[in-house]
Every structure is written in C-alpha cells, then in structure tokens.
Amino acid sequence: MRSILIIQPNSTKSMTEALVPLVDSLQFQNTTYEYFTAPSGPKSINDEDDAVESVKHCLPELEKVLDKHDGFLVACYSKHPLVPILKGKAAIKNGRKAVTGIFEASVGTSLQAIHPEEKFGIVSTGKVWEGILTEAVVGFLGTKGEEGGGRFAGVETTGLNATDLHDAPAEEVRRRMKDAVKRLLRKGSVGAICLGCAGMAGMDEMVREACVEELGEEDGRRIRIVDGVVAGVAWLEGAVRSGF
Structure with missing residues (x-):
C-alpha cells in the first residue's frame, strides 16, 4: 500500500x-x-x-x-x-x-487544463494574500515580474480568514466568495479559478453559482474550478x- x-x-x-x-x-x-x-x-x-x-x-x-x-x-x-x-x-x-x-498543485493543474489563450486566477481570504500570492505565482512560474507571463488573471479576496470560512454566518461567506469570484471573472479571459485556501475545500458549488450568474449558464459552466x-x-x- x-x-x-x-x-x-x-x-x-x-x-x-x-x-x-x-x-x-x-x-x-x-x-x-x-x-x-x-x-x-x-x-x-x-x-x-x-x-x-x-x-x-x-x-x-x-x-x-x-x-x-x-x-x-x-x-x-x-x-x-x-x-x-x-x-x-x-x-x-x-x-x-x-x-x-x-498552491503549486493548483497552479500547475490550471495551466494544463485551460486553453493557451486563457488565464487562471485565485480567490483567497484576506487582502494581504493579493500581493503575497501574486508574488508566489511569479516566482513559481519563473516569469520575473511579468505576473504570470500573461496567463495569470490575478488574486481576488473575500476579507475573511481561513477559520472565518467555517465560523462566520454561511450567507456572509457565500456573498463574499461570490463577489470575489465575479470580480476575478470581470478581468476577462479567465478559464480556471483556484480556491486559494484549504478552508475553501468543498466550496465549489458557490463558486460555480457565481460563474453562472456572471457569465450565463453555458459560459459559467465552462470555467474550471480547481481545489488545491x-x-x-x-x-x-x-x-x-x-x-x-
């Protein structure tokens, strides 16, 4: 075994x-x-x-x-x-x-899953992660400050920390998650969204809801949701x- x-x-x-x-x-x-x-x-x-x-x-x-x-x-x-x-x-x-x-697994999986002309993005927790994860993506891909070499749409955050995802009121978590997803999609050409926190495990459904609300049923269902x-x-x- x-x-x-x-x-x-x-x-x-x-x-x-x-x-x-x-x-x-x-x-x-x-x-x-x-x-x-x-x-x-x-x-x-x-x-x-x-x-x-x-x-x-x-x-x-x-x-x-x-x-x-x-x-x-x-x-x-x-x-x-x-x-x-x-x-x-x-x-x-x-x-x-x-x-x-x-983190590494989700970025690698996203890049293999999407079309070469599409981008991946990350939805994470507190605002501090926007800069940290952007820098981490650049370092991981070796793009020397090019922010993912054109394949990275960026990071949007919920303002909640990892424990808040389970302790805060469910409707508040859902609202913040969906708002962050929609902001990311509005950047354009996003083909995959990474769940940028282990505490987001199992939250695919609310992310999918946001994709469908923002892009419509057909295009919203095409977005890859990547759980790290x-x-x-x-x-x-x-x-x-x-x-x-």
Missing part, C-alpha cells in the same frame, strides 16, 4: 477534518491517506509570518515520519516553506518521495505510482 500524508500546518483540527471527505471522494485505490495537524502554533495562517512560524511547530514531528510515507501534501495555500524543506529532507532520505503544496487539495492529492497519486 502506498501512503500519502496530508499536512495541515495550522493548529485548527476542524480544518484538517474537513479535508477527509474531500479526499475520500476521489476513491483512489491502494493508497492510504493519513492526516497531520500542527500540534501548536497559529490557529490560522493569515500571512507569511504565520507560515514561517508554523514550520517550527510542525517540522520536529514531521521529521519523525519521513520514512513512513511515500508522498506529502502541504495543505496551506501559500508559498509555504515546508514544501522546499520537506523536498530537501525527503531527497536525503529517499529521492523518490514526492512533495507538493496545494484535490489537485495535490491527484498529482501525488500519479507521482508516487510512477516514481517521479
């Missing part, structure tokens, strides 16, 4: 638990999935400082299980430092272990099976 560890680097266990049915729905056979929640540290990763802080709380425990798993998914939508750290440590232990983050957790698990499943 192959084994993949899904790492939720903040310390809110309910956010980890929300990922389980999403992963189970993929119904991949002959792979076991285990889940890790930070034992302490930030309850919600709301900026780069929180991401750096979370490493201190996660890494000592993760180092103990590197040999146990074949793949690792960092379920924080950011340029999270755990991704390169675990890639380095996994390479020392066994170069065939696969590591990715939900799904994209990450799917990539790791293939990478582990093939030995990439």
